[in-house]
Amino acid sequence: MLSAAQLATLAQLGEERAADVGDLLFRVGDQQYPFIAIIEGEVAILDGAGHEIIRHRTSGFLGEMNLLTGQTVFLTAVVTQRLRYIAVDRDVLRSLLFEDGPLSDLLLSTFIARREALQGVQGIGLEIVGPRSSAGTMRMVEFARSNRLPFSWHDTERSDDEAAAALLAGLDVAALPLVRLPGGVELHGPSTGQVSRALGIGRELAAREEVDLVVVGAGPAGLAAAVYGASEGLETLVVESSALGGQAGTSRRIENYLGFPAGISGSELTSRAVTQARKFRARTATPYRALSLEPVDGRYVVRLEEDHEIAARSVLLATGAQYRRLPVDQLSDYEGMSVFYAAGPPEAQLCGAARVGVVGGGNSAGQAAVWLARGGALVTLLHRRANLREIAALHGADGQLESVTLKSGKRLPFSFLFLFLGASPCTDWLGDAVARDDKGFILTGAAAGADTMLETSLPGVFAAGDVRSGSTKRCATAVGEGAMAVQFVHGRLAEHSRPQPAPIS
Ligand SMILES: Cc1cc2nc3c(=O)[nH]c(=O)nc-3n(C[C@H](O)[C@H](O)[C@H](O)COP(=O)(O)OP(=O)(O)OC[C@H]3O[C@@H](n4cnc5c(N)ncnc54)[C@H](O)[C@@H]3O)c2cc1C
Structure with a gap:
């Protein structure tokens, strides 16, 4: 609900309007709609087939994530009791969110919660x-x-x-x-x-763009670089092949990110980061996959799918890694809730004395098994050599695992599952452009023969986050490295633009 003070703020920026019972405020397929705050009355929200999903009343507000991202409208809003409302243009609302912390918190968390709820409703979108x-x-x-x-x-x-x-x-x-x-x-x-x-999600890039800094990959490392780069005056473009937010965006709950003692969902953390990056006028372009990187005439050129290319004075490689997942249905329903890819203190505490399955044969699987057992869990280690595809199905409800079925038909009563199947870096597209370690992760600093910590074997090309050889695979580290890389970018650009000594004749 909006407070009286918030309604007053919105009234100053928007337009007060009235509507009668049966009027449509927006409908499925519209390109966009304004933010609507209800002064008085009632509105029903319907899906494409006309089924009612919810009603909003006095002091309530309409809208979900597509108000901020600009996506096509998924729902229809019909007035069910005579309505007085404030309509605020989407761009005006975006600016207001940058300035009004409490309103921004209320709207962002509601929009994200609504989007999550809509994802569970059939027949929408x-x-x-x-x-x-x-x-x-x-x-x-x-x-x-x-x-x-x-x-x-x-x-x-x-x-x-x-x-x-x-x-x-x-x-x-x-x-x-x-x-x-x-x-x-x-x-x-x-x-x-x-x-x-x-759908109006991704921005269209020109065939050739020129910027100060191109960031490849929009996970926590890339988004942090976008926030720091753009806020410090660099013309910054982030290209992302899939979805803004990276792996972190897929995490149901991040428990160990500084400043969120109750944890935060990956989608909320990364949606906030995207909003923050845009506030500083960083540009984000999706879905554009980077295909190659090469130095051309004192700049770097990143070629993208669909014949686009970006020329930049510096490049940050933040393409992360992909954890190997089990090929079973509904895996994502459990990820972050009872299926994990890391076992730290929060996970050990969460598991308590429960029955836990740890899948994988490497060091990390062994360490996790010991760590979880010390915390009191009853651990079964499913060894890698035993065929992993043996796990045929997961069972449970609301993200809480209850058991797994092996291909043999045997059912094991696990409440939690830890997967350590290895991660491969998203670096194939780079070929030999930068030096990489034997697993494909990008070498930086002394290991790459570079001057600065996050610099790769190509001067002016940096790497941050999970894609970097030796990195700690955590959100906070990725964010820290993304931010730090921008300092090195400044240093490199300043050096580059310094007047060169005149040649001795
Ligand atoms: C399910 C899950 C739960 C997790 N939970 C936690 C947690 O609780 N706490 C924690 O600290 N960490 C957690 N992690 C790890 C954390 O999410 C990662 O360490 C972090 O996201 C790494 O950030 P990054 O920016 O380096 O890379 P990523 O998040 O991997 O982002 C890289 C981005 O680059 C894009 N990309 C790849 N190739 C290309 C290309 N060629 N062109 C353009 N774009 C490209 C990818 O699509 C991706 O969006 C979790 C990971 C997973 C998968």
């Missing part, structure tokens, strides 16, 4: 129709998941949904999946970039 055996379909499903878009997937291979199967009849595999946007527009076999832009 994107409709993806395609079989799981089609790579294009799986890419689209992953894209929707990682961008936290509400979506429904009709897997024509697993369901007997005849209507969905009929939609695909006669279609070539290249035309899969069929994607229906809010509002009804249908796309056949679209790229994630096309869907992203059709």
Whole structure:
């Protein structure tokens, strides 16, 4: 609920309007809508099929994450009791959020909670129709998941949904999946970039851009660099191949990030970081995958998918790593709640004396097993040599694991599962451009023969976060390194622009 003082602030910036019962304030498929604060009356929110989801009343407000990101409207708002309301233009609201801390906290956390709730409701947002055996379909499903878009997937291979199967009849595999946007527009076999832009999420880059600093990867390291770079006067562009937020954005709860004693969800932490980066006018471009890096005429050129290229005076590589995951359904429902990729004190405390499975054969799996057992947990170590794909299914509810089933049919009553299947750095795209260690992580500092700590073997190209050889795989470290890299960028740019001594004749 908005306080009387907050309504007064909004009234100064917006426009007071009235609407009658039955009036539509916005509808599914609209390109955008203003922020709406209710002075008096009632509004019902409906999905595309007209089912009611919730009602908002006096002092309530309408909207969810798409108000800030600019995505196409997923829902319809219809007046159910005569309404007096304040409409605030989206850009005005964004500026206000940068200035008014308490209002920003209230709106951001509500918008994020609403988005999470919408993700659990069928029939809202994107409709993806395609079989799981089609790579294009799986890419689209992953894209929707990682961008936290509400979506429904009709897997024509697993369901007997005849209507969905009929939609695909006669279609070539290249035309899969069929994607229906809010509002009804249908796309056949679209790229994630096309869907992203059709939804109004990703910004369109010019074929060639020139900036001071290009940051590749928008996880915590890249976003921290964006905040510090842009706020310190560097023209900063962040390119991201998938979803802003990186691995951290997928974490259900980050318990050890400084300043959040009760923990914070990964999506909230990274949504806040994105808002902060934009406040300082850092530009974020998604989904654009970096394909190569090379020095050209005293600058670096990062080439992206779809024939885009960015020329920059300095580059930060923050492409992170991908933890190997178990190929089982519903894994993401448990991640961060009862399935983890690290075992520290918070996890040991959380597990207490519960039954825990630790999967993996490396040092980290062994250490985790000892650590958790010391905390009182009853640990079963599932050795790597025993085929990992033995785990066939996870069972539980609301993110809390209750048991796992092995392919043999045996059921093990685990309340928590720890996965140590290794992580591979996202560096293949770099080829030989920068020196890497034997696992592919980027060497920096003395190990790369560089002058400064985070600099790679290419002067003016830095690396931060999980992608860096020897880094601690934690959010806080990634953020710290991203921030620190910007200091080195300043140093490098200052050196570069210093007048060179005249040649001796
Ligand atoms: C489920 C889960 C839970 C976690 N929980 C915690 C926790 O509680 N506490 C904690 O401290 N840490 C936690 N971590 C670890 C933490 O999230 C990472 O250490 C952190 O996100 C690393 O940040 P980063 O910016 O270096 O890389 P990432 O977060 O990996 O971000 C890298 C980004 O680069 C993008 N990218 C990759 N290749 C390209 C390319 N070629 N072009 C453009 N973009 C590209 C990726 O899509 C990604 O968005 C967790 C990780 C996971 C997976």
